[in-house]
Amino acid sequence: MIAIIGGGICGLGIGWRFAQAGEAVTVYDRGTAGMEATWAAAGMLAPQAEAEHGEEALLPLALESRAMWKDFAAELLAATGVDVDYREEGTMVVGLDRDDVEHLEHRFSYFQSLGLDVEWLSGYEARKREPHLARAVGGAVYSALDHQVDNRKVAEALRAAFLAAGGTLRENVEVTGVSTAGGRISAIDVQDGTVTTDAVVLAAGAWSRNLAGLPEISRPPVRPLKGQMVAVQMEPQMPLIETVIWGPGNGVVPSIYLAPKSNGRLIIGATVEEMGFDTGLTAGGIMELLRLAWDVLPGIYDLPLVESWAGLRPASRDDAPILGPTPTPGLFLATGHHRNGILLAPLTAKAICDCVRNGEVGSSIKPFLLDRFEKPVAVNV
Numbered sequence: 001m002i003a004i005i006g007g008g009i010c011g012l013g014i015g016w017r018f019a020q021a022g023e024a025v026t027v028y029d030r031g032t033a034g035m036e037a038t039w040a041a042a043g044m045l046a047p048q049a050e051a052e053h054g055e056e057a058l059l060p061l062a063l064e065s066r067a068m069w070k071d072f073a074a075e076l077l078a079a080t081g082v083d084v085d086y087r088e089e090g091t092m093v094v095g096l097d098r099d100d101v102e103h104l105e106h107r108f109s110y111f112q113s114l115g116l117d118v119e120w121l122s123g124y125e126a127r128k129r130e131p132h133l134a135r136a137v138g139g140a141v142y143s144a145l146d147h148q149v150d151n152r153k154v155a156e157a158l159r160a161a162f163l164a165a166g167g168t169l170r171e172n173v174e175v176t177g178v179s180t181a182g183g184r185i186s187a188i189d190v191q192d193g194t195v196t197t198d199a200v201v202l203a204a205g206a207w208s209r210n211l212a213g214l215p216e217i218s219r220p221p222v223r224p225l226k227g228q229m230v231a232v233q234m235e236p237q238m239p240l241i242e243t244v245i246w247g248p249g250n251g252v253v254p255s256i257y258l259a260p261k262s263n264g265r266l267i268i269g270a271t272v273e274e275m276g277f278d279t280g281l282t283a284g285g286i287m288e289l290l291r292l293a294w295d296v297l298p299g300i301y302d303l304p305l306v307e308s309w310a311g312l313r314p315a316s317r318d319d320a321p322i323l324g325p326t327p328t329p330g331l332f333l334a335t336g337h338h339r340n341g342i343l344l345a346p347l348t349a350k351a352i353c354d355c356v357r358n359g360e361v362g363s364s365i366k367p368f369l370l371d372r373f374e375k376p377v378a379v380n381v
């Protein structure tokens with residue numbers, strides 16, 4: 001029996017692949033599956049627009065998973081009838097004043113040096129594509145291949161697909177610890193007893209580090225990173241934008257983004273805050289989000305504000321996911337996906353399922369094993 005701790009996009013996706021392969025698999029979630037970071041996200045699948053210096057190792061993994069998304073969405077639709085709103089209009093990063101535009105030109109050169117398929121647009125060309133953008137937009141990078149989904153629909157679809165494939169879902173059941181026998185994972189502890197397992201996949205998001213009984217050598221260095229979000233409602237037949245737009249940030253919002261869904265919801269995010277497990281909303285956070293979004297898309301001013309929320313990204317020490325086997329036989333990790341867990345879901349599901357079933361670590365996930373954190377850090381003296 002395989003036990004998966006955590007019913008977010010990672011746990012449900014992996015569970016679905018196990019169930020399809022005929023494995024006896026149970027996903028445990030201490031709340032309702034899909035209601036933490038997976039629910040809080042914006043659903044962007046944008047490895048190009050989000051490429052950053054220092055994260056070059058992550059790019060191939062992110063591009064590989066992005067390439068899997070269209071089929072993943074179609075497979076979910078076929079299995080469950082749930083349309084996850086896979087949208088292909090692309091992503092545009094815009095600059096406002098001269099400073100922004102020059103900075104964006106540097107980023108464009110960097111994207112090109114990575115061989116990414118991106119296009120430079122003048123302010124006029126950007127507004128031709130999205131006429132409601134602010135007059136101040138002076139230049140943009142357009143990434144046609146960076147798509148998006150409705151992550152809440154994805155959670156709904158994955159849950160249904162997992163159950164239809166024969167998986168067992170235990171919601172409102174907290175895994176309070178794991179046990180080992182002879183150094184190998186042997187059982188998990190839940191509130192109503194102990195369950196013997198052959199393998200455990202730890203996919204508990206921002207909570208993955210805290211599980212009792214985890215051998216120290218297999219404890220993933222994951223911490224919560226808070227993100228506040230708001231949503232306004234556009235007219236679905238006359239949306240202000242159809243492309244995902246990124247714009248300049250400020251302080252607690254390093255970059256602003258606006259992700260339009262087909263039902264007219266326009267998701268605006270996000271703050272990035274080291275606040276432990278706090279998920280409270282702040283006036284300052286929401287004010288920054290709305291002000292920065294308004295700079296880019298003034299038309300949001302009159303739209304109804306329909307929701308505000310905060311979620312916890314599971315961030316690792318190097319902002320990349322932690323995937324695959326651990327020094328504790330039988331214990332596997334699928335955590336630390338930080339701001340890319342929706343994007344990386346199809347690849348995570350397949351790679352972890354293959355790894356547990358065949359005992360082989362696929363080449364894509366080799367750079368993302370837990371053992372990378374054991375390497376000594378070079379110190380300049």
Ligand SMILES: Cc1cc2nc3c(=O)[nH]c(=O)nc-3n(C[C@H](O)[C@H](O)[C@H](O)COP(=O)(O)OP(=O)(O)OC[C@H]3O[C@@H](n4cnc5c(N)ncnc54)[C@H](O)[C@@H]3O)c2cc1C
Nearest residue numbers: 006008010030037038042043044175205227340341342343
């Ligand atoms: C504001 C925000 C915006 C984001 N936007 C994007 C985006 O646009 N694109 C993108 O790719 N990613 C985005 N992300 C990141 C993405 O949401 C996460 O990386 C991803 O959802 C992580 O999925 P998960 O399954 O690991 O964690 P979660 O979805 O958090 O699921 C973990 C689950 O484990 C359960 N759990 C925890 N401990 C236990 C326990 N002891 N026993 C049982 N169950 C337990 C929890 O209840 C939870 O349901 C965003 C995140 C945030 C917060």
